[in-house]
Amino acid sequence: MDADADVEKGHTNGYNPSEGGHSRPGKSMSKALSKAFLSAGMVVSVKNVTYTVINSQNKKESISLLKDVGGYILPGEMTALMGPSGSGKTTLLDLLAGRKTVGHMDGQIAFAGNKPTPQACLYAPHLSPAPEFCPYATACYVEQFDTLLGTLTVEEMLMYTAELKRPISQSHDVKKAAVEELIDVLALEGCRNVLIGSALSKGISGGQAKRVNIGIALVTNPRVLFLDEPTSGLDSYTSNEVMTVVKQLASHGITVCATIHSPTPYCFNLFDRLMLLLRGSVVYFGPNGKLAIEYFHTRCPSIAGIKEGENEAEWIVDLTTQADRQGRSVDFAAAFAGSELKAAADKELEQLLVEAEEMDEATEKDMAVKRETVTPFWWALKTLFKYRTAKNYRSPDYLGPRVADKLIFSLIIFTLYWKVGKNMNPDNITNIAAVLFMWVCLPAFGAASYVPAIVLERPLFVRERNDGLYRVITYLVAKILEELGIALINSIVFANLVFWTVALKGSFAIFWLIYFVTLSTGIVLAYTVAALSPNMDVANAALPTYVVSLLFFSGFLVRFDAIPNYWKWYSYIDFLKYAWGALMKNQFNGDRNVQFVEGTTVLDYYGLAGINPWVWLVIEACFFITFFGFAFLALSYVRHVKR
């Protein structure tokens, strides 16, 4: 449903385009927020913040992206972070939200006068007993790019987040009521049952996606809301609509801070306070509106004044950009540093820091939280299954690549090697050994189909981790169990298809289990490679390279005895060697260990006479555990998203 349809239904959130571009929307808001969203905001203060990183153009030197930044964000107000592109807006917002993963910060950032722990800032605290709708989270961050689950509907996405971000002590009905209210407040009623979709399958519109993102942040009723470019990619009508909702939240007491690029005049006028950055320095911090325009008129007489009807936001950004191009950014920063406005702001900041030291009990609790997530492991696992696995299992896009390759190769094997296992003549032994070899190679190669599940989902995973929805181990266990469920059914069906039609010998249980364990090892191997690779290109190159290297040392292409001593170690850590070896022993054990070449039996020839297939099955299972551990470590510690 588009914005027009929302309007038809009366979901305008108070934004009325006929009011013109410059009106302040406060009085025009028709939809009042219920108590559920009446969260008391908190003061966010920034004192002498300098942020330094290693210069990406010259690794030997460091560069300051923010210089001596100071200011405050007040509850009940909407503060804009503005400035030309590259001026440091997102950097400052990331620092405020505790989302910087690199660099060094000097100075002080405080929430209600206190230095936040990362958990206090980003993860929801658990208040017990849980009030009807309490401030579970201190601060929430709405990212510029939408990181939503395309397979869920709008309502499911909000409910999924509510189940993971709100305490389990809270009943389903309470969570549902909160989601209902969000749908109402954010004017999402018309698209509540529409799939979110993805770049390839169109779902909700950009404006609706932005509102869902805001909804996700609001699910826990945060006290501070950070938004990075909340209007980017939206048309002016939708921008105004989205920002009106945000303004409404601020009017009810939440602390709101947003970076904003080219706001419409209407949006710009919604902001109460403005911080303007230029090359990492503050060139204006104070009330938005007339005072800001006057400041620049008096400080920069050489710059053409604002014309009647000109977009104020554009005028301010243009004049600072122009000043920067003329090499005058330092002068602008110095002018502000020496201004009365700055002196007043500093005084106010000191006052706020002193006042805020006396924290109320609720704030103290919020800030003291040490836990990473609100819900326990089992609950998060259950929720991931309920919303994500259930959808995936019904999706042809998900199931197709996981079933099709196994089906195709099984059909090829059973038609190509029909009843081959019956013929134990020496000249047929290689055919049997080859079919067993292919049987273990294919699931290893098929692992490639599991890579996108990690690489393409990375932005969502990072956002959900930052939001404290689950732990890495929960995510990994959920994903692997989801894959193993399909692998189990696949392995039973296709092992039966191949074993009996090819007329293989020995234990079917070993034949099937080896296939299942190889398939499972391939999955965790793919997850490890995906978690280590920065993108799909690297993962697509790395995985086949590794798997092909395993083929050489599996014992079929080159017998173990013939492998040079300096390469034998690799054979020991080749899980395909154990898989194929166990299948060979299973096939040719006992009186089936017929004469082969050079006067030896098959198993002697391949050096497999003395092995126990069950033991090798267990060894192969150890590779599954090892790769699982690697995948966990890689997902936990390898950061491809650096901020």
Ligand SMILES: Nc1ncnc2c1ncn2[C@@H]1O[C@H](COP(=O)(O)OP(=O)(O)OP(=O)(O)O)[C@@H](O)[C@H]1O
């Ligand atoms: N490691 C680094 N080395 C050198 N410069 C860096 C490094 N990291 C970031 N920068 C620079 O820091 C500046 C601030 O980036 P930031 O994303 O905060 O800007 P912004 O004001 O949000 O820009 P935009 O409006 O375009 O999003 C940019 O000019 C960027 O190129």
